[in-house]
Amino acid sequence: MDPRWANTGSTLASFMFIWAVIRPYLPYRLESIVAKYTAKIFRFLDPNIQLKIHEYAGERFKRSEVFLIIQSYLAANTSQSAKRLKAEMGKDSDNLLISMDEHEQVNDEFKGAKFHWSYHKSTSRAPTTSPFYSEQEEQRHYYCLTFHKRHRQLVTDCYLHHVVEQGKANKVKNRQRRLYTNSRDRYSFRSTKEWSHVVFEHPATFQTLAMDPEKKGEIIEDLTTFRNAKDYYAKIGKAWKRGYLLYGPPGTGKSTMIAAMANFLQFDVYDLELTAVKDNMELRKLLIEITSKSIIVLEDIDCSLDMSVKRTDKAKESKDKDGDEKKDPPRRPDREEISKVTLSGLLNFIDGLWSACGGERIIVITTNHVEKLDAALIRRGRMDKHIELSYCSFEGFKVLAKNYLDIDSHPLFGNIQQLLEETTITPADVAENLMPRSSLATEGNVTTCLGNLIHALQKAKEEALRKAEEEEIRLKAEQNGETTLMDNKGKKGDGEIGNNENRKSIV
Numbered sequence: 001m002d003p004r005w006a007n008t009g010s011t012l013a014s015f016m017f018i019w020a021v022i023r024p025y026l027p028y029r030l031e032s033i034v035a036k037y038t039a040k041i042f043r044f045l046d047p048n049i050q051l052k053i054h055e056y057a058g059e060r061f062k063r064s065e066v067f068l069i070i071q072s073y074l075a076a077n078t079s080q081s082a083k084r085l086k087a088e089m090g091k092d093s094d095n096l097l098i099s100m101d102e103h104e105q106v107n108d109e110f111k112g113a114k115f116h117w118s119y120h121k122s123t124s125r126a127p128t129t130s131p132f133y134s135e136q137e138e139q140r141h142y143y144c145l146t147f148h149k150r151h152r153q154l155v156t157d158c159y160l161h162h163v164v165e166q167g168k169a170n171k172v173k174n175r176q177r178r179l180y181t182n183s184r185d186r187y188s189f190r191s192t193k194e195w196s197h198v199v200f201e202h203p204a205t206f207q208t209l210a211m212d213p214e215k216k217g218e219i220i221e222d223l224t225t226f227r228n229a230k231d232y233y234a235k236i237g238k239a240w241k242r243g244y245l246l247y248g249p250p251g252t253g254k255s256t257m258i259a260a261m262a263n264f265l266q267f268d269v270y271d272l273e274l275t276a277v278k279d280n281m282e283l284r285k286l287l288i289e290i291t292s293k294s295i296i297v298l299e300d301i302d303c304s305l306d307m308s309v310k311r312t313d314k315a316k317e318s319k320d321k322d323g324d325e326k327k328d329p330p331r332r333p334d335r336e337e338i339s340k341v342t343l344s345g346l347l348n349f350i351d352g353l354w355s356a357c358g359g360e361r362i363i364v365i366t367t368n369h370v371e372k373l374d375a376a377l378i379r380r381g382r383m384d385k386h387i388e389l390s391y392c393s394f395e396g397f398k399v400l401a402k403n404y405l406d407i408d409s410h411p412l413f414g415n416i417q418q419l420l421e422e423t424t425i426t427p428a429d430v431a432e433n434l435m436p437r438s439s440l441a442t443e444g445n446v447t448t449c450l451g452n453l454i455h456a457l458q459k460a461k462e463e464a465l466r467k468a469e470e471e472e473i474r475l476k477a478e479q480n481g482e483t484t485l486m487d488n489k490g491k492k493g494d495g496e497i498g499n500n501e502n503r504k505s506i507v
């Protein structure tokens with residue numbers, strides 16, 4: 001090492017030692033002057049640049065957002081390389097967040113450049129209102145990023161952006177996800193203009209969802225593409241959101257799929273109860289409050305919309321009839337009865353200008369009767385992907401058998417496959433039959449459960465046959481009825497056909 005540098009090093013060390021000793025005895029003003037000139041000298045000698053991120057910036061009692069983002073960015077690196085660590089319960093998280101303790105340092109690398117992050121405590125003296133002390137010490141923490149000055153451009157152009165993006169992603173991964181609702185207790189006076197929430201803990205995943213594996217793979221691919229398509233959506237000038245229409249009979253897994261989607265994307269869920277929204281304005285207010293990385297769910301949309309249409313129609317009818325609404329019998333005003341959300345309000349909610357704020361959102365609507373829905377509501381662009389969830393197939397059954405009984409095959413599978421091809425049963429019914437009565441899926445239990453399912457399938461088949469026969473009889477009866485009616489008309493001689501036939505027989 002160059003002896004001149006060794007000398008400079010020892011001079012600096014001595015200077016810092018002397019500074020630490022005399023600092024507490026210096027008046028505040030003199031201290032700041034000395035600090036200013038010391039910093040100048042250091043800046044001149046040091047090739048490194050330092051960037052500080054304080055824990056409390058701006059608002060006094062609120063930890064800076066960027067400080068928390070950096071903490072989560074450094075967490076993985078810290079837990080592997082730092083020696084003195086500290087752990088705290090992260091906000092909105094059920095995991096412990098590991099970070100470095102005071103004066104620890106971790107190294108980072110980005111595009112070949114090296115960066116050093118350290119964690120410090122600074123003490124400042126602030127004036128106090130106490131008559132006994134003129135100053136009080138305030139301790140504040142900060143992260144310090146140190147890098148060589150030749151990387152200045154890299155830091156400002158890319159590195160900081162990378163740190164923030166990665167830190168945010170880590171925060172999202174570790175956060176406790178939420179299930180929001182706008183509906184309220186009938187007797188509560190709290191406004192529905194706001195969302196209330198609970199922790200989202202639904203265990204459904206795509207692995208546990210029973211459906212055609214090809215279709216499932218397609219949905220997973222679609223969601224993955226959407227998640228990574230921020231730049232693409234920006235490029236084509238489209239809001240970063242996607243609509244899914246899930247339709248099918250009750251118990252085929254529509255709600256379960258929404259939970260699986262939320263778990264796959266790590267999104268929050270906003271369950272929008274349309275009948276609890278007063279009008280379009282309130283709907284828009286709710287929309288504005290929805291954060292990004294969320295799934296907005298409108299379950300059984302045909303019922304909610306029908307209701308709103310009926311409500312407005314009823315109101316109109318009662319006005320039109322008498323021109324006076326007061327004549328209606330006095331009734332207790334119900335939230336659902338005063339909701340005036342219209343179809344156009346809903347269309348705007350899904351696809352209007354306001355729907356673009358926030359970004360990275362998925363809107364899912366579910367229905368049992370897709371044929372009842374307005375074409376405008378489900379057109380591509382609003383509902384980009386239409387997914388039919390149908391009765392249980394043999395592939396679906398195998399997924400459920402693996403989930404519930406932990407089996408991949410069984411001698412009874414052939415029998416079940418045949419019955420599934422001959423009749424229809426919902427995955428919900430299959431799941432109910434496959435649920436072992438005791439917590440252990442023993443051999444005996446497995447056979448009993450599969451036996452139960454076979455029994456249920458046979459019953460469903462018989463029921464379907466009985467219904468088909470009844471339907472046939474009804475149709476025949478209707479045809480006979482028509483024929484008798486026509487015969488009667490013919491006999492009376494007042495129908496054209498009858499007259500013609502009479503004429504024919506005369507000829």
Ligand SMILES: Nc1ncnc2c1ncn2[C@@H]1O[C@H](COP(=O)(O)OP(=O)(O)OP(=O)(O)O)[C@@H](O)[C@H]1O
Nearest residue numbers: 208209210249250251252253254255256427428431
């Ligand atoms: N495809 C499926 N895969 C796995 N489990 C399913 C599936 N479909 C239904 N289930 C089971 O049946 C129960 C009811 O299903 P779910 O609530 O998802 O049906 P749904 O289609 O939303 O019905 P509805 O139209 O009545 O709202 C779930 O708790 C789940 O255990």
Ligand SMILES: [Mg+2]
Nearest residue numbers: 254255256299
């Ligand atoms: Mg449902």
